[in-house]
Each structure stands twice: as structure tokens, then as C-alpha cells.
Amino acid sequence: MKNGWETIIGLEIHAQLSTESKIFCGCSTRFGDEPNSNTCPVCLGLPGALPVLNRRAVELGARAALALGLHINERSVFARKNYFYPDLPKGYQISQYDQPFSERGELEIMTAERDEAGHARVWKPKVVQITRLHLEEDAGKNVHEGLPDVDRYSYVDLNRAGTPLAEIVTEPDFRSSWEAYDYVNHVRRALQWVGASEADMEKGNLRCEANVSVRKIGDTNFGTKVELKNLNSVRFMQHAIEYEIERQINALESGGRVVQETRLWDERAGETRIMRSKEEAHDYRYFPEPDLPPLVVTRDFIEGVRATMPELPEARRRRFMDQYALSYSDASQLTSERSLADYYERAAEAARNARAAANWIRTDLLRELEASGTPVEKCPIPPEEIGALIRLIEEGKISGKQGKDVLSEMFRTGKPAAKIVEEQGMVQVSDAGAIDPIIDEIISANPKQVEQFRAGKESLFGFFVGQVMKASQGKANPKVVNERLKEKLKV
Amino acid sequence: MDFSEYSIETLRSRLSNGEARARFVVESSLDSAEKLNETLNAFLQIDRAGALARADEIDSSKNLRNAPLAGVPVAIKDNICVRGLQASCGSRILGPYHPPYSATAIERLQKAGAVIIGKTNCDEFAMGSSNENSAFGAVKNPWDTARVPGGSSGGSAAAVAAGIVPAALGSETGGSVRQPASLCGIVGFKPTYGRISRYGLVAFASSLDQIGIFGRKVSDIASVLGIVAGRDTHDATTADVPVPDYVGELAGDIKGARIGFPRELFGEGLDDEVRAAVLKTIEAYRELGAEIVEVELPHAKYCIAVYYIIATAEASSNLARYDGVRYGFRAEEAKDLKHMYRATRDEGFGAEVKRRIMLGTYVLSSGYYDAYYRKAQQVRTLIKHDFLRAFETCDAVLTPTTPTTAFLIGEKTDDPLAMYLNDIYTCTANLAGIPGINVPCALSSEGLPIGFQLLGAHWSEPTLFRLADAYERAHPFEARPRVHVASASE
Ligand SMILES: [Zn+2]
Numbered sequence: 001m002k003n004g005w006e007t008i009i010g011l012e013i014h015a016q017l018s019t020e021s022k023i024f025c026g027c028s029t030r031f032g033d034e035p036n037s038n039t040c041p042v043c044l045g046l047p048g049a050l051p052v053l054n055r056r057a058v059e060l061g062a063r064a065a066l067a068l069g070l071h072i073n074e075r076s077v078f079a080r081k082n083y084f085y086p087d088l089p090k091g092y093q094i095s096q097y098d099q100p101f102s103e104r105g106e107l108e109i110m111t112a113e114r115d116e117a118g119h120a121r122v123w124k125p126k127v128v129q130i131t132r133l134h135l136e137e138d139a140g141k142n143v144h145e146g147l148p149d150v151d152r153y154s155y156v157d158l159n160r161a162g163t164p165l166a167e168i169v170t171e172p173d174f175r176s177s178w179e180a181y182d183y184v185n186h187v188r189r190a191l192q193w194v195g196a197s198e199a200d201m202e203k204g205n206l207r208c209e210a211n212v213s214v215r216k217i218g219d220t221n222f223g224t225k226v227e228l229k230n231l232n233s234v235r236f237m238q239h240a241i242e243y244e245i246e247r248q249i250n251a252l253e254s255g256g257r258v259v260q261e262t263r264l265w266d267e268r269a270g271e272t273r274i275m276r277s278k279e280e281a282h283d284y285r286y287f288p289e290p291d292l293p294p295l296v297v298t299r300d301f302i303e304g305v306r307a308t309m310p311e312l313p314e315a316r317r318r319r320f321m322d323q324y325a326l327s328y329s330d331a332s333q334l335t336s337e338r339s340l341a342d343y344y345e346r347a348a349e350a351a352r353n354a355r356a357a358a359n360w361i362r363t364d365l366l367r368e369l370e371a372s373g374t375p376v377e378k379c380p381i382p383p384e385e386i387g388a389l390i391r392l393i394e395e396g397k398i399s400g401k402q403g404k405d406v407l408s409e410m411f412r413t414g415k416p417a418a419k420i421v422e423e424q425g426m427v428q429v430s431d432a433g434a435i436d437p438i439i440d441e442i443i444s445a446n447p448k449q450v451e452q453f454r455a456g457k458e459s460l461f462g463f464f465v466g467q468v469m470k471a472s473q474g475k476a477n478p479k480v481v482n483e484r485l486k487e488k489l490k491v
Numbered sequence: 492m493d494f495s496e497y498s499i500e501t502l503r504s505r506l507s508n509g510e511a512r513a514r515f516v517v518e519s520s521l522d523s524a525e526k527l528n529e530t531l532n533a534f535l536q537i538d539r540a541g542a543l544a545r546a547d548e549i550d551s552s553k554n555l556r557n558a559p560l561a562g563v564p565v566a567i568k569d570n571i572c573v574r575g576l577q578a579s580c581g582s583r584i585l586g587p588y589h590p591p592y593s594a595t596a597i598e599r600l601q602k603a604g605a606v607i608i609g610k611t612n613c614d615e616f617a618m619g620s621s622n623e624n625s626a627f628g629a630v631k632n633p634w635d636t637a638r639v640p641g642g643s644s645g646g647s648a649a650a651v652a653a654g655i656v657p658a659a660l661g662s663e664t665g666g667s668v669r670q671p672a673s674l675c676g677i678v679g680f681k682p683t684y685g686r687i688s689r690y691g692l693v694a695f696a697s698s699l700d701q702i703g704i705f706g707r708k709v710s711d712i713a714s715v716l717g718i719v720a721g722r723d724t725h726d727a728t729t730a731d732v733p734v735p736d737y738v739g740e741l742a743g744d745i746k747g748a749r750i751g752f753p754r755e756l757f758g759e760g761l762d763d764e765v766r767a768a769v770l771k772t773i774e775a776y777r778e779l780g781a782e783i784v785e786v787e788l789p790h791a792k793y794c795i796a797v798y799y800i801i802a803t804a805e806a807s808s809n810l811a812r813y814d815g816v817r818y819g820f821r822a823e824e825a826k827d828l829k830h831m832y833r834a835t836r837d838e839g840f841g842a843e844v845k846r847r848i849m850l851g852t853y854v855l856s857s858g859y860y861d862a863y864y865r866k867a868q869q870v871r872t873l874i875k876h877d878f879l880r881a882f883e884t885c886d887a888v889l890t891p892t893t894p895t896t897a898f899l900i901g902e903k904t905d906d907p908l909a910m911y912l913n914d915i916y917t918c919t920a921n922l923a924g925i926p927g928i929n930v931p932c933a934l935s936s937e938g939l940p941i942g943f944q945l946l947g948a949h950w951s952e953p954t955l956f957r958l959a960d961a962y963e964r965a966h967p968f969e970a971r972p973r974v975h976v977a978s979a980s981e
Contacts, residue, residue, distance in 0.1 A: 041590075041591065041592050044817065045812045045817070046590065046591070046592075046818070047572070047578065047580070047585070047588070047590065047693040047694075047812070048570075048571075048572045048578075048590065048594060048689075048690065048692055048693045048694065049592075049690070049691075050689060050690050050725060050726050050727065050728075051727070052724065052725060052726075052727050053727065080808050082807075082808050082811060082855075084811065084814060084832055086814075086816050086828065089812060089816075089817060090811065090812045091808070091810075091811020091812045091814060092808050092811055154828075156816065156817075283856055283857050285807075285808070285852065285855035285856060285857070285860075286855075287804060287805075287808070287855055287860070287864060290696075290697035290698035290728075290805055291694075291697050291727065291728065292727050292728075293727055293728060
């Protein structure tokens with residue numbers, strides 16, 4: 001760390017839970033509809049309307065909490081967070097305060113230091129303390145563009161108001177922007193993995209805020225923290241934190257001080273700007289929401305949710321390493337998405353060779369998927385066919401090189417491996433009786449090279465293999481070619 | 492034909508045996524509302540066209556005609572949403588607001604055939620004990636138009652007392668039904684918290700608010716409660732408790748019933764005439780065969796302080812939505828957002844509402860929350876426990892409803908604390924979430940009504956009604972106010 005300074009970072013993530021309807025009314029959570037079309041007296045905050053909790057939001061909140069290793073409280077309390085803003089129809093947000101839905105999580109993530117170009121060096125585990133995950137409603141949004149008289153009026157779209165959110169708060173546990181980066185990616189993947197949230201930052205269904213402070217190494221007190229907002233992607237967040245660390249250290253080293261405030265990240269300008277000072281900070285006057293009884297979830301409910309949880313990514317990575325003898329990086333890559341991990345396991349089973357399946361998926365299949373922009377769920381090759389392809393190779397029916405062409409063809413046409421091999425006459429020739437005449441022909445066509453080889457220039461062996469393979473149009477089994485060539489080239 | 496003396500039951504039998512048509516009943520009710528409103532200012536909106544159309548519908552449909560409240564005219568406090576009518580809450584800030592939906596209680600009333608003839612005046616956002624806080628002028632007490640009808644549901648109370656409707660809905664946060672019922676000489680009832688859905692009742696203090704019912708007879712209250720009570724999926728604070736046949740449980744013998752007598756509530760601050768009248772009702776119960784047991788409510792004396800902390804805290808949050816952005820009044824010529832908020836709320840709210848928003852904001856502020864709001868919640872629990880303990884030895888607690896009879900308009904407007912003391916006997920029930928009912932029992936030497944109240948355990952409405960009904964049968968309150976349908980038509 002720079003000149004004996006230490007960085008302290010805490011994160012708050014807001015993840016939209018993937019419910020069909022809003023958290024306190026029946027309106028749709030669909031994105032992109034006509035402004036204010038998905039609204040009702042409840043989410044418009046009309047006088048007399050009352051909230052009723054959506055059970056599905058509780059279930060998804062529970063999935064999210066369990067995926068992040070949090071303890072779910074059997075009793076939690078909704079609270080009102082009071083402030084005025086046009087996109088907040090009731091003048092308060094229904095959230096949770098001193099009795100949240102879940103608390104005290106210990107989450108192990110993998111994190112790496114990066115080189116100048118941002119490439120990870122060595123991955124190592126880190127345990128992050130998650131303070132809490134609570135449930136709350138989202139606000140609407142103000143619209144300042146594309147409508148008449150926007151110079152004089154602001155418009156409000158309340159379609160998003162009342163969308164269920166899980167707010168996930170960590171302790172100030174991160175010591176670098178990259179740790180924060182790796183944590184957010186971990187949380188994103190975990191939420192997607194268990195189906196709690198789409199967790200897509202570009203779509204705005206995962207939002208992030210960072211509290212950043214610096215202190216001299218060895219200091220036990222925290223420095224003054226600055227809250228960073230408008231972090232619209234994980235990369236932006238990392239940039240913003242990096243900028244902020246430098247800004248704070250520069251301020252302190254030049255005899256200045258850090259002021260407690262909220263700052264906005266401007267990616268284009270590459271800097272943070274003040275949004276509001278501590279003096280302007282709200283007193284939210286939290287108090288228990290009298291319109292909603294305490295949220296009580298039974299042990300049975302929690303265990304019921306747990307029973308339907310998929311194996312979590314970290315556990316699955318470890319199992320892949322143990323069960324399939326994969327390396328850390330192979331196992332990590334194959335568990336980066338739940339659908340990929342599922343795909344891999346089905347392919348490995350069909351192939352009866354887990355490592356081969358891992359290699360084929362990681363190199364050839366992922367290249368095809370990436371090049372065509374296809375998600376794993378829509379892969380035209382069923383995983384069982386990857387297994388079939390590997391078996392064709394293992395059984396010596398086709399060569400590995402042929403296999404690569406077959407895979408491309410499978411991806412393009414969706415045909416089974418065996419059919420492509422058959423159609424293209426790609427059967428590998430392993431019969432010495434068929435290979436010997438080709439070798440004889442090559443030997444008689446290249447007397448000079450044969451002489452040099454026999455005189456001791458052994459490097460020419462590869463030349464002969466190449467010639468034979470070429471003459472056989474790649475169908476000769478390389479292993480048999482090797483054996484027969486050695487035999488026939490003997491003096 | 493004069494219906495003003497009819498109970499709902501009698502009116503229903505006249506309507507179903509064809510002696511009267513809904514149109515005729517509703518029209519007379521509308522006529523008197525319009526005529527008496529000049530004197531009483533009880534209605535903010537009278538829906539002649541809508542009410543008559545509904546009455547005709549009832550007259551022409553056999554199915555509707557047999558509904559339990561078919562053709563019964565009712566009045567609704569203007570803080571309860573009725574689709575098609577206004578909901579001003581007695582405030583300027585709601586401007587010409589017309590809710591696009593009806594409260595659950597309203598839907599149930601209408602389904603039962605009741606005909607809404609109009610929206611009644613009230614203290615702004617139900618904050619007040621005299622109706623003088625209405626932005627649309629005070630309601631006059633039908634017994635003496637120089638006096639207040641009580642509040643905040645003063646318009647509904649006056650409409651029933653004057654014989655315009657046999658029943659009306661109001662709302663209670665600290666006594667806003669029982670107190671005006673007492674000052675107007677009618678029956679007023681506040682149910683157990685969670686008995687009637689609050690969906691569509693414009694919130695003042697959510698943990699205390701309940702829709703309440705006015706009637707001339709206990710049986711009228713029972714008829715209406717049976718229709719509007721019960722679990723509502725739109726209100727998470729309604730309870731899944733079965734709704735009994737309240738009317739069917741009336742007229743029972745009350746021999747052996749135990750009436751709790753909290754001696755400390757009959758001391759200082761209580762008007763002598765009121766004390767004497769209420770003590771007489773205790774004797775009346777003894778004569779009816781009830782046993783009188785002394786009970787103690789040691790924390791009741793803190794109720795006003797606790798009430799005004801909790802109610803204002805919740806109000807400060809509930810009233811935040813009146814910001815001029817989406818509906819209602821918006822101040823003109825605002826320069827920016829902050830200015831629009833400030834000007835809208837400054838011009839839109841009346842003085843008492845502002846006072847309470849400020850109080851509530853203060854008690855929730857960081858640094859004060861523990862000393863005020865949290866402490867008040869703790870004392871609230873103690874008050875509730877006082878009652879639970881009392882109900883181990885009695886079936887209902889009997890107290891005065893108000894410390895005095897109706898006071899003069901303007902008498903207490905300069906002294907908010909004196910005004911707040913009007914709730915001293917009533918607000919304990921709201922804090923404890925228990926039901927209470929005011930029953931008129933006497934006239935003062937000035938000819939003003941005096942009432943007593945019975946407070947029961949949670950969900951004890953049938954017991955409460957049976958006790959109130961027994962008194963009413965033995966000691967019918969037959970006096971009628973000066974401003975009344977009967978005298979107006981003479
Ligand atoms: Zn809605």
C-alpha cells in the first residue's frame with residue numbers, strides 16, 4: 001500500500017429481488033413499460049392505502065441471505081425511513097432498521113492482487129463479515145429528459161416504486177479496491193446462482209455504494225469516511241474507490257483533511273464530486289412501520305427454503321476439485337455460472353472423463369459461445385453430445401484434431417458428433433495394413449530425407465509423420481503412424 | 492312519515508314489508524341533510540344524485556332489497572375514501588381530491604345495500620376534539636349551536652344526533668367517535684384494533700386509528716359492525732378473528748356481569764354534574780343485577796402524554812405524502828422543489844396539524860427518540876397491561892366519556908393543552924387497542940347530554956354491546972336536540 005497508508009472500505013449493495021410483483025402491492029415489476037402504468041393506490045402512496053407484504057419477496061430474501069451465509073432472524077420489523085423526494089410517494093421508504101431480516105454473515109470469497117493491467121496474480125481466500133441483509137422497497141425515478149418543458153418541469157415515473165430490494169451491508173472489511181471488486185462479483189454470482197436476483201448492474205437491478213477511508217498503517221482508529229455513489233458497474237466502482245483513496249491520501253499528505261460527505265463518481269471525468277455534506281445529511285427518523293406486523297418466519301420456513309437451495313458456487317468449486325480432480329482455475333471457471341456448472345457435470349458424466357470434459361468446455365466450447373455471444377443455456381450442443389464427442393476421440397474413432405473441427409460443426413449445425421463424423425467420412429484409420437502402403441509411398445518419394453534420417457538427422461521424423469498424415473487426409477491414427485514409421489525407417 | 496326515530500331494524504322491516512321504499516327514505520334523509528346543514532355545517536358533500544340512483548337500484552332489485560342494510564341511509568366521515576366522492580379530511584391540502592378507490596368498510600357497506608348520502612365534516616386529518624380545526628368551518632352541536640359537537644368526527648355525530656341518518660361512520664385515534672357521541676347524546680363505538688379494516692381510512696396515527704360507528708341505538712351499532720368487521724387482505728393489521736352475530740347476541744340477561752369501577756378516574760378534573768350522572772349509571776347496573784368491582788388503572792394518568800407522543804410521531808410520517816407532487820393542493824409559483832414543498836405544506840395545512848407534525852418530528856429526531864417515542868411505547872405497554880389485569884376481575888370498565896359536557900365554540904381554541912384533556916378518558920382504549928362504547932345517560936342542568944363509556948377486553952364487543960343495550964333498555968335516552976329532523980318538519 002502507498003507510503004504506509006491503509007485503506008478501509010465497507011460496501012452496501014442493493015439487489016432487486018426477482019419477484020413478479022412489487023413488495024407491498026400486486027403491481028408488476030416489469031421493466032420498460034409505459035411510465036406510471038404499473039401503479040396502484042398502494043405504490044402511488046394515495047391517502048388511505050396500506051402495504052401488504054409479498055411472501056415471494058420474503059422467500060427470495062431468504063435465498064439471498066442463505067447464499068451469503070447470513071443468519072435469518074425469526075422475527076424482524078419493518079421501519080419507516082422518512083425523507084422528502086418526488087420519487088418517494090409516501091414521504092418515507094418502508095425498510096428495516098434495528099431488527100433486520102438477517103444478520104451476521106461470514107462469507108468466504110476469493111480475491112487476488114492485480115498487476116498494472118488489472119490481471120489477477122494469485123487468488124487467495126478472504127472472509128468478509130456481512131453485517132446484515134434487510135428487505136425494503138425501491139423508490140420511483142425522476143425523469144429529466146425527452147419530455148416537453150423539461151427545462152421547467154421534472155417528471156416522475158413510479159413504475160419502479162415498491163420493487164423489492166435486499167440491502168446487503170458489510171463491515172469495513174476491504175483493504176483494496178480489488179477486494180471490493182471481487183466481493184461484489186461474488187455476491188452477484190451468488191444471487192444469480194440461487195435465483196434471488198438478476199443482479200445486473202447495467203440494468204440497475206444491482207446497485208452499489210462504498211464507504212471509503214484511509215489511515216496510517218498501525219492506527220487503530222478509522223479515518224473520516226466518504227460515501228461514494230453512482231457506481232454503475234463493478235469496474236466503475238473499482239475506479240471510483242481507487243480515485244478516492246488517492247484523493248484522500250493526497251489531501252492528508254498535503255496537510256489537509258478528509259471531510260465526511262457523499263460523493264458521486266463521474267466515470268467520464270474520472271473523478272468523484274461532492275453531492276452533499278454531513279450537515280446536509282438527513283435525519284431519517286426511523287420508527288417501526290405501524291402498518292405492518294412484525295415479519296415472523298418459522299424455522300420450518302427457513303429450512304424449507306434451504307432444502308430447495310442449489311449447491312452454492314464455492315462448495316461446488318471445492319467438490320469439482322475433489323471429485324473431478326480439476327485445478328483451482330478450471331473449477332473456478334466452470335463454477336462461474338450455475339448453468340455452466342450444470343452443463344459441465346452432464347458432459348463429464350456422458351464423457352466418462354471429467355478432465356477431458358473440462359478441457360473441451362473451457363477451451364473450444366467457451367470460445368464458440370463467446371464468439372457468437374451465446375449464453376450457456378442456449379448452447380446448441382447438448383452436454384451429452386460433448387461427452388459423445390470425447391468418447392469418439394478416446395475410442396480412437398477420430399483424432400483430437402478432427403474433434404476440434406467436429407465441435408465447430410456441431411456448434412454450427414446442432415448435429416450429433418457421430419453423425420458429423422459419419423457424413424464427412426472422418427473415421428480414423430488405425431489398421432497398419434492400410435497405413436503401411438502410404439508410408440511405403442512416402443519413403444520412396446523422399447529418398448534424400450530417408451538417407452539423412454538414417455545418417456542420424458532424427459529431427460526429420462516429424463517431417464515423415466506430417467507427410468503421412470497429409471497423404472491420409474488426417475485420417476491415419478497418429479499413434480499407429482508413429483509406430484509403423486519407426487519400424488520402416490530402421491536401417 | 493318520519494324515520495328519524497327508527498332504529499335500523501325497524502327501518503329495515505318497513506322497507507322489506509313494502510311500507511316504505513328506499514327512494515323515499517333516502518330522499519327524506521337527503522332533504523333533511525341539505526336543510527339542516529345550513530345550521531349544522533355537518534356535511535362537506537351531499538351526494539343527492541348518487542344516493543337517489545342507488546336507492547332506485549335497490550327498489551328495483553329483489554336481490555338488493557333483501558340485503559341486510561338495503562335502503563339504509565348513512566353518512567361517512569370525510570377521511571374515509573368513497574369512490575366517486577371527495578375526500579378532503581377537512582383539509583385544504585387535499586384540495587379537490589377524489590380517491591379512485593373505496594375503503595374496504597365502504598365496499599362492505601355498499602354491498603350490504605347501505606346508501607351513502609354524503610361526506611361529513613371533521614377536524615383536519617382527524618386532529619381535534621371540537622371540530623373547530625376543520626378548514627371548512629366548525630360543525631355546530633345540534634343541542635346548542637353555540638357549542639361544539641366534539642371531534643374529530645363531529646359531522647357524523649351531529650348528523651346522527653339530528654336524525655338525518657340512523658348511523659354514520661367516523662374514525663377514532665384518541666376518542667374521536669366516543670367523545671362527540673357523548674357531547675351529542677348518541678351511541679358511539681370504537682372497535683378492537685384490527686376489527687375493521689383501515690384500508691381507505693386516511694391515516695392519522697396508524698397504530699391507533701380505527702373506523703368507528705355512530706348510531707342512536709346500541710343495536711344500530713351492532714348491525715353495522717356485523718357488516719364492516721372482519722379480516723381484509725388489504726390491511727395486514729386486521730385480525731383473522733371470526734365475526735359473531737352481534738345483533739343476535741343482544742338482549743341477554745346481564746345478571747352476574749361484573750362492571751369494573753376505576754375510582755381514580757372519577758376524581759379531579761371531572762365536572763360535578765358529569766360525575767354524578769355517571770355514578771348513577773353504576774347504580775343502575777347494580778339494579779340490573781351486575782356486580783360492581785373496584786379496579787385500578789395506575790398508568791391511565793399518563794395516557795395524554797403517551798398519546799400525544801405516539802400519535803404525533805406517526806402523524807408526522809403519515810402526513811409527509813401531502814407534498815404537492817401527485818394530488819391535492821400545490822402552492823403556485825414555486826421556485827424550486829424545496830420551495831414547492833414548503834409553500835404547499837405551509838399554505839395547505841392548518842395550525843393544529845402543523846403543531847402536531849412538528850411535535851411528532853421532534854420526538855422521532857435522533858437524540859430524542861429514546862427519551863420520547865421509545866419511552867412512550869413502554870408506558871403504552873403498561874397501560875395495556877393495566878387493562879388486561881382489570882379484565883381478569885371484570886367484564887367491562889365503566890368511566891365517564893368526557894370530563895365536561897359540550898363547551899362553547901372558541902372556548903378552548905387558544906389553549907391546546909386544555910383541548911387535549913378532552914381525550915383523557917377515551918385515549919387509553921386506543922393505546923391499549925381495546926373496544927369502547929359511549930352510551931348517553933343524562934342531560935345536564937343546561938340541557939346538554941352526558942354519556943358514560945364501557946371499555947372491554949380485546950374482541951369482547953358482544954359483551955360490551957350486551958351491557959350497553961341492557962342499560963339502554965332500562966333507561967332509554969329519549970331527549971332530542973333542538974336542531975332535529977322532527978322539529979324542523981313541524
Ligand atoms: Zn402498486
